[in-house]
Amino acid sequence: MARRNPEETRQRILQAATDLFYARGIRAVGVDAIAAEAGVTKRTMYKHFESKDALIVCYLEARDEPVLTGLINSIANAPGDIADRIASMFIALAKRAEGKSWQGCPFARAVSELRDADTGDVAKIAGDHKHTFEHWLEMHLAADSVESADLVARQVMVLLDGCITQLLIHRDSSYAYASAKAARCLIRARCP
Amino acid sequence: MARRNPEETRQRILQAATDLFYARGIRAVGVDAIAAEAGVTKRTMYKHFESKDALIVCYLEARDEPVLTGLINSIANAPGDIADRIASMFIALAKRAEGKSWQGCPFARAVSELRDADTGDVAKIAGDHKHTFEHWLEMHLAADSVESADLVARQVMVLLDGCITQLLIHRDSSYAYASAKAARCLIRARCP
DNA sequence: TCCTTAGTATACCGATCTGTATACTAAGGA
DNA sequence: TCCTTAGTATACAGATCGGTATACTAAGGA
Incomplete structure (x- = not known):
């Protein structure tokens, strides 16, 4: 499944983070859960967001x-x-x-x-x-x-x-x- | 330091939990931090409160x-x-x-x-x-x-x-x- | 004197946490 | 053809999580 649109992948990760952070709370959600929900490996997630903190900021800004x-x-x-x-x-x-x-x-x-x-x-x-x-x-x-x-x-x-x-x-x-x-x-x- | 008043010890633990939960957030505070703040071992803490969840409930009720x-x-x-x-x-x-x-x-x-x-x-x-x-x-x-x-x-x-x-x-x-x-x-x- | 009580000290359990390393694959462009 | 890109799979590091096990000590009351 390589060669997907990177921006679309980024959005899928952000959407997964949004759903989980909002439903369960930010501290209660681990990065593994976000990657799994987005249907993406943790490695890919960290290619798009440098840390969980960065993901939190992007989540709120979005x-x-x-x-x-x-x-x-x-x-x-x-x-x-x-x-x-x-x-x-x-x-x-x-x-x-x-x-x-x-x-x-x-x-x-x-x-x-x-x-x-x-x-x-x-x-x-x-x-x-x-x-x-x-x-x-x-x-x-x-x-x-x-x-x-x-x-x-x-x-x-x-x-x-x-x-x-x-x-x-x-x-x-x-x-x-x-x-x-x-x-x-x-x-x-x-x-x- | 044995033979202290049990109720007083319990209050010290509850006070430590109160301070930390309120200052940093409930999920952000570990039971080790609470025991350390109360000047008590984790073992003693679990003699007074059966779990972190129970401690959370006591914290709010108090x-x-x-x-x-x-x-x-x-x-x-x-x-x-x-x-x-x-x-x-x-x-x-x-x-x-x-x-x-x-x-x-x-x-x-x-x-x-x-x-x-x-x-x-x-x-x-x-x-x-x-x-x-x-x-x-x-x-x-x-x-x-x-x-x-x-x-x-x-x-x-x-x-x-x-x-x-x-x-x-x-x-x-x-x-x-x-x-x-x-x-x-x-x-x-x-x-x- | 001896036993219960209240606690200490320390070490460990398995799980989960954020984050990284190694090695591989498939798509497309030059 | 070959290289870059975007991603997978898997494993692991080091820390911390909630919670437990073992063994010990010191204060009092019977």
């Missing part, structure tokens, strides 16, 4: 765009004003969290798990990801003439990650509905 | 009361009405999160980290802990005549864990201030 796209679509494709549309994001989240394969936010979980090692890189990737979405929210809130769009965007970020944590612990979608109501309230209300 | 006490005190000892006092909890959290030893919520991190193994036990302990505090909040909100105290308590829980996640990722206390304002708004506002 999640940035699809996760953002999913969140943004759940807002952009919803009806109503900006408050309704952001509330819809929480409802969409509740639906996804019902599936067994849903395991929360890969960025928050990576930061939770890797507390001493290369926390620097991981925290930066996670922080950039969260900041990107916060900025997107701020712009869209401002476009709908919401006052203090920066503060409200930040509060929605807090609600989002809090909602994810509650869903992961309780597996009870009513936390998403409470979060949706809170978001609507914070976006619409004129708070002192 | 965190329940002190964590709750800390949160409750940061509310009970603050001035103002219930909205002000709950807002103070977020400010106190921001202060604690400035310290390097602060690493977020031990329960949420344990659930994040242990996704396949004995997730059952761990998720139950974490869920009970969160529910206990949510119930405490609900009672105190109701005592101050806040409408929909159950909903508002749930929303404060979402804000709390979201705030912790943001603080852990960004290490930026302004997220706590935004959370405090959100909590005040949700407690005081009459939302549709």
